[in-house]
Amino acid sequence: MTREGAVNAVILALLAAVALAGAAGDRPFLVTLAAKVAILGLAGVGLNIALGFGGLVSFGHAAFFGLGGYVAGILASHAQNYEPVAEWPITIAGTQEMLIIWPAALAACALAAAVIGALSLRTSGIFFIMITLAFAQMLYYFAISWPAYGGEDGLPIYLRNAFPGLDTMDGLQFFALCLAALVLGVGLSWRLRDSRFGLALEAARQNPERVAAVGIRVFRVRLAAFVISAAITGLAGALYADLNRFVSPAMLSWQTSGELIVLVILGGVGRLWGPVAGAGLFVFLEHVLGGVSEYWQALLGLMLLGVVLFARGGLLGLLAGARRHG
Amino acid sequence: MAETVLELAGLSKSFGALRATDGVSLTLRRGEIHALIGPNGAGKSTLIRQITGEIAPDSGTIRFMGRDLTGLDMPARARAGLARSFQVSSVASEFTALQNVVLAVLGASGRVFGFLAPAMADLRLVGPARAHLGRVGLSGREAVRAADLSHGERRRLELAMALALRPKAFLLDEPMAGMGPEGAREMTALLAGLKREAPILLVEHDMDAVFALADRISVLVYGRIIATGTVAEIRADPAVREAYLGEEA
Structure with missing residues (x-):
């Protein structure tokens, strides 16, 4: 096993251990934290495809995180109230089945990303950052001002959505579900990175002009990456809504976009397990330092500065060394 | 004529x-x-x-x-x-020499949207790429990052990428x-x-x-x-x- 492989295994084992210890020691709070790490990690894994592999600094991934959350929340609320989501042209009933909610969240986010990406990927650099931010803010204000689904107050989900054969209200079982989704997400991003598409995407990050000169349309490759990235982050959003049994516009806010970028950078940009390490560190700091001082984010800022200045590879770079290609 | x-x-x-x-x-x-x-x-x-x-x-x-x-x-x-080389060497510098030429073979193949199979294990890509590297005399340098190649080697790498387009x-x-x-x-x-x-x-x-x-x-x-x-x-x-x-x- 390579050193990076060993580090990845430790991260995974640590996460599972925290959840198991929490369940055994009757401290459900720990189980919830572990699930939160898995979900934020999955959201980061999604963002990492655009940001890490493609070099596309999306400052609007909260749009997809929140959209996934609202898909779960809206479908569940209709099911709870026995009201169809739509009656025309076809009747769409609400549902509390994750196996229906997840594809719906994936599809909604992919569609949204296709539209947002098609417009914003025509720009680059600071303009791309600003346009993705603008789209996310549009969704944020829309969610706040649309009273049907709670507006500013958010939308509660009374019972977690259901997964066949599991009791999702049981913290450990829900954690296992999140962990499985995370592992699948990381597995997918690993295959993507090493595929033909991943090679073109990573080359386009380094030298888009060269990629065009060998006959590859950079825009299409980036758009596909943006869509896949958004869909994975959206799935994480749907899980996050279930974790909290609550969706609110905060999931769509620019702070959420920023936090997703922060955890990817903390963990190691472009590293498969980087976002998971980053999410672990982020949640750990939030709860340990957050308990000590409400100004914990100042320290987080300091750490981020340290990573950007001295340890570009993030946590994984420190633990597993520089990334190797080929 | x-x-x-x-x-x-x-x-x-x-x-x-x-x-x-x-x-x-x-x-x-x-x-x-x-x-x-x-x-x-x-x-x-x-x-x-x-x-x-x-x-x-x-x-x-x-x-x-x-x-x-x-x-x-x-x-x-x-x-x-139409294959071109740039006045100032233009390669994907984090990639190895071989990856760079595989990229060019990939571009020429027109089949970029493969999402799951590893590109560097695909002999339809790697085989021709190795041959093109051999033609410009870079066979022994396949695994070296483009950034670490000498200036002259990078120019030859560019030529290998141009060859890969079967221009x-x-x-x-x-x-x-x-x-x-x-x-x-x-x-x-x-x-x-x-x-x-x-x-x-x-x-x-x-x-x-x-x-x-x-x-x-x-x-x-x-x-x-x-x-x-x-x-x-x-x-x-x-x-x-x-x-x-x-x-x-």
């Missing part, structure tokens, strides 16, 4: 008041190396960039393999068989730039063999290389072609001697 592969007719491009390309017409025929020479700022790179589709000419036409290239973007022209014409923008005499000699030998595969439009400052390689030479001064001919004709042309070759001739 050999078949014309690339034909520029009346090409013009201005940047503000500067006429960077001024009614340029030239042809590239099968089997030849056509060198484009001229002093700095004569508009050589601007001309190349119009052929590759990076910038659009104000007027004039570019025909390639009998087909009008107007309206085709850079990737489409590359796929049609119908090469556009080489100063392939010898920055090379020592030894490197320039190797590159000269490489290019002499290359022209049998596809004709080369060669922009080059190294006059030894140009006179050794070129079948025809066009001289570009202030965006205009002032002479086209064989090496002997160009050497003897008084206008060229005055405008450009000066002491060198």
Whole structure:
């Protein structure tokens, strides 16, 4: 096993251990934290495809995180109230089945990303950052001002959505579900990175002009990456809504976009397990330092500065060394 | 006369008041190396960039393999068989030499959207890539990051990437730039063999290389072609001697 492989295994084992210890020691709070790490990690894994592999600094991934959350929340609320989501042209009933909610969240986010990406990927650099931010803010204000689904107050989900054969209200079982989704997400991003598409995407990050000169349309490759990235982050959003049994516009806010970028950078940009390490560190700091001082984010800022200045590879770079290609 | 592969007719491009390309017409025929020479700022790179589709000419036409290239973007022209190397080495520097050539093979294959199978385990990509690296003498350097290659090796890597496009014409923008005499000699030998595969439009400052390689030479001064001919004709042309070759001739 390579050193990076060993580090990845430790991260995974640590996460599972925290959840198991929490369940055994009757401290459900720990189980919830572990699930939160898995979900934020999955959201980061999604963002990492655009940001890490493609070099596309999306400052609007909260749009997809929140959209996934609202898909779960809206479908569940209709099911709870026995009201169809739509009656025309076809009747769409609400549902509390994750196996229906997840594809719906994936599809909604992919569609949204296709539209947002098609417009914003025509720009680059600071303009791309600003346009993705603008789209996310549009969704944020829309969610706040649309009273049907709670507006500013958010939308509660009374019972977690259901997964066949599991009791999702049981913290450990829900954690296992999140962990499985995370592992699948990381597995997918690993295959993507090493595929033909991943090679073109990573080359386009380094030298888009060269990629065009060998006959590859950079825009299409980036758009596909943006869509896949958004869909994975959206799935994480749907899980996050279930974790909290609550969706609110905060999931769509620019702070959420920023936090997703922060955890990817903390963990190691472009590293498969980087976002998971980053999410672990982020949640750990939030709860340990957050308990000590409400100004914990100042320290987080300091750490981020340290990573950007001295340890570009993030946590994984420190633990597993520089990334190797080929 | 050999078949014309690339034909520029009346090409013009201005940047503000500067006429960077001024009614340029030239042809590239099968089997030849056509060198484009001229002093700095004569508009050589601007001309190349119009052929590759990076910038659009104000007027004039570019025909390639009998087909009008107007309206085709850079990737489409590359796929049609126009391979170019850049004046300043342009590779994916974090990638290994082999990955860079695999990228070019991938571009030529037109099948970029494979999402699950590992590209570097795909012999349809890696096999040809290895062969192209071998042709430019970089077989032993496959696993070296492009950033860690020497300048001359990077230039040869670019050539391998151009070969991978299985081109119908090469556009080489100063392939010898920055090379020592030894490197320039190797590159000269490489290019002499290359022209049998596809004709080369060669922009080059190294006059030894140009006179050794070129079948025809066009001289570009202030965006205009002032002479086209064989090496002997160009050497003897008084206008060229005055405008450009000066002491060198």
